[in-house]
Each structure stands twice: as C-alpha cells, then as structure tokens.
Amino acid sequence: MHAQSEQRRTASALTYDQMLETVRYDGAYPTRERAEQAVHAVLAALGGQLGDDLRTALAAHLPRRAADILAAQAPTAQPRTGWSFVQDIAARTGVTPAVARWDTGAVLSTVAALLPGDLLTRTISELPAGYALLFGRAELARAA
Secondary structure (H helix, E strand, C coil), rough: CCHHHHHHHHCCCCCHHHHHHHHHHCCCCCCCCHHHHHHHHHHHHHHHHHHHHHHHHCCCCCCCHHHHCCCCCCCCCCCCHHHHHHHHHHHHHHHHHHHHHHHHHHHHHHHHHHHHHHHHHHHHHCCCCCCCCCCCCCCCCCCC
16 A cells, blocks of 8 residues: 555656656657657647546646646537547547547556546546546446
8 A cells, every 4th residue: 555655646746758758658659759749639638628627636636737738728518428539639630540549548547647546536437438448447337
C-alpha cells in the first residue's frame, strides 16, 4: 500500500516534459514532437467533453501546460461516445481512426495515472459510454 501511494505521489508531480516522455514511451512515438501533438489533440478534445467542475478538477492534477490545454476548452453541446471522440480526433488531426485511437489511449492512460482513483471513476462515469477503455480501464456495465 505504501509503495502504491508513493507511486501516485510521484506520478502527480510530473512536469509537462516528463508527461510528454511518458506518452512518447507508452505510445512508441519516434519524436517528442509527435507525442506533444497527440497530447494537445487529445486533451483539447477531452476538455470539450467535460463540464466546468470536472474539467477544473482534472486540470488540477495535470502539469501546468497540459492543464492549460484541457482548461481552455468550452464544453460541447453534444457529448460524444468514446468511439465518436476518437473519430473526431481523427478528423481534426488528419490521421486514421486507428492512429487516433492509439493516440487517445497513450495520452489518457497517462492522464489516468495522474488522477486519484475516485476522480478517475467520477470522470469515466460522467462521460458517455466507451471512455473507460480509452483511459486503460475495463468498461463496466452501467446500472439501468
């Protein structure tokens, strides 16, 4: 248990550069610039899917530059399912849906490691279906 809380404390203290390196490693990107493109595209799109309170709560756990990208977005009128979210990123960035899915997973799994468990659970539960897998979590059936 102590090692887990120590790991979480270390993860939340990441700098933006360290976050980019984590995404670069996890996403197997050839350059830091490519990892940064993925981070910017995914966080900007995610910011639009979150209400003000949740976006602010998530931003508080991210490195400053990443938090700024997330927080600069206004909520969209129509929330997107996980797959629709990936397709939107593909359309915005000009990559295939498969590449956009890869980018999304690399970025959101890094974000998930920076969040306290209860905030991650709240985030996934407040988003439409399909986001749990993007954050590297199992998709649980929602209660009716």
